[in-house]
Amino acid sequence: MNDFRYTAVESASAALAAIAADAQARFIAGGTTILDLMKDRVEDPPLLVDINALPLRAIEQCDDGLHIGALARMSDVAAHPLVRDGFPLIAIALEQAASPQLRNMASIGGNLLQRTRCPYFRDVATPCNKRAPGSGCGALAGERRRQAVLGTSESCIATHASDLAVALVALDASARIVGRHGNRAIALRDFYREPGDTPNIETALEPGELITEVVVPALAYARRSTYVKVRDRAQYDFALASAAVALDLQDGTIREARVALGGVATVPWHALAAERALAGAPATREHFQRAGEAALAGARGYGQNDFKILLAKRTLVGALEIVAG
Ligand SMILES: Cc1cc2nc3c(=O)[nH]c(=O)nc-3n(C[C@H](O)[C@H](O)[C@H](O)COP(=O)(O)OP(=O)(O)OC[C@H]3O[C@@H](n4cnc5c(N)ncnc54)[C@H](O)[C@@H]3O)c2cc1C
Numbered sequence: 592m593n594d595f596r597y598t599a600v601e602s603a604s605a606a607l608a609a610i611a612a613d614a615q616a617r618f619i620a621g622g623t624t625i626l627d628l629m630k631d632r633v634e635d636p637p638l639l640v641d642i643n644a645l646p647l648r649a650i651e652q653c654d655d656g657l658h659i660g661a662l663a664r665m666s667d668v669a670a671h672p673l674v675r676d677g678f679p680l681i682a683i684a685l686e687q688a689a690s691p692q693l694r695n696m697a698s699i700g701g702n703l704l705q706r707t708r709c710p711y712f713r714d715v716a717t718p719c720n721k722r723a724p725g726s727g728c729g730a731l732a733g734e735r736r737r738q739a740v741l742g743t744s745e746s747c748i749a750t751h752a753s754d755l756a757v758a759l760v761a762l763d764a765s766a767r768i769v770g771r772h773g774n775r776a777i778a779l780r781d782f783y784r785e786p787g788d789t790p791n792i793e794t795a796l797e798p799g800e801l802i803t804e805v806v807v808p809a810l811a812y813a814r815r816s817t818y819v820k821v822r823d824r825a826q827y828d829f830a831l832a833s834a835a836v837a838l839d840l841q842d843g844t845i846r847e848a849r850v851a852l853g854g855v856a857t858v859p860w861h862a863l864a865a866e867r868a869l870a871g872a873p874a875t876r877e878h879f880q881r882a883g884e885a886a887l888a889g890a891r892g893y894g895q896n897d898f899k900i901l902l903a904k905r906t907l908v909g910a911l912e913i914v915a916g
């Protein structure tokens with residue numbers, strides 16, 4: 592780890608002023624991602640701006656939905672009654688992420704901004720277009736078992752790592768952001784960028800912008816939701832495939848569905864084709880399988896990870912069966 596400066600701030604305006612001092616400066620919340628990246632020399636910020644004293648930990652129900660402060664800890668959000676009762680898929684996604692110790696430290700904002708676990712991205716001795724634009728992609732000619740099958744490009748096939756983001760994309764949540772030019776909100780479905788020719792640009796966040804909270808729109812049928820995560824180990828592992836689903840069911844017919852996939856795509860994947868396949872259909876295994884086919888219709892395997900296409904379909908079918916009861 593290189594030398595760096597550290598400053599702690601107590602207000603959003605002080606955070607924005609501090610971060611503006613250096614284009615390479617970074618915020619630090621729980622530190623469970625940024626410090627690893629610094630130790631591995633993947634990121635080398637000369638200044639860390641500690642935002643933990645900002646009043647951004649509230650979890651509350653408002654008229655427009657559930658508001659979750661960006662500094663709320665993963666474990667606190669997972670345990671909160673508003674989340675457990677109204678949006679169980681969020682609680683499940685959080686509880687299946689990382690370890691209890693990490694969840695006690697890690698913040699919601701930091702979770703959404705974590706970087707890929709692609710091993711070449713984290714090994715500075717190897718080429719990686721995401722870490723060093725134009726250097727090539729180590730994964731395309733190397734280990735591809737855990738890489739993506741949706742949203743890939745010739746430049747990058749790395750999977751997005753956040754479980755929480757998959758649940759929030761299914762629910763059409765948005766991030767509230769403050770920056771030097773004021774406040775804005777952006778839907779998480781638009782927040783994440785597929786790699787294209789610029790895999791180094793991962794989100795719509797501008798340099799120096801601060802996420803203040805996540806807003807999950809009120810959705811009565813989100814009570815009937817789940818998150819299913821398939822991984823190599825039963826605990827403490829990233830997804831090979833995951834599915835976040837919520838169903839509006841009446842008399843065995845699906846009125847509306849929310850579906851997103853994780854572990855198989857370069858971004859938390861909004862499975863719009865699956866939602867359309869499910870709307871108006873009977874809640875049967877046959878129709879769940881059709882939704883799985885629709886969700887993965889555009890998938891492309893890279894040899895070692897071909898199995899993920901079938902795995903993702905089965906994961907989605909399994910999640911729908913759980914929710915449909
Ligand atoms: C061993 C291990 C296993 C893990 N397993 C999983 C898993 O299975 N599933 C999963 O989803 N995650 C997993 N994680 C990731 C973990 O959830 C993240 O490390 C954590 O959520 C990051 O939060 P943090 O507060 O520590 O972020 P930090 O490390 O403090 O920050 C991360 C990044 O976000 C930026 N940032 C933080 N807060 C803000 C903000 N409010 N506004 C703007 N920028 C901000 C920082 O500048 C930094 O770039 C794992 C991590 C580890 C180390």
Ligand code: SF4
Nearest residue numbers: 709711719728747748
């Ligand atoms: S898949 Fe993406 S992150 Fe991994 S080596 Fe290739 S460019 Fe880098």
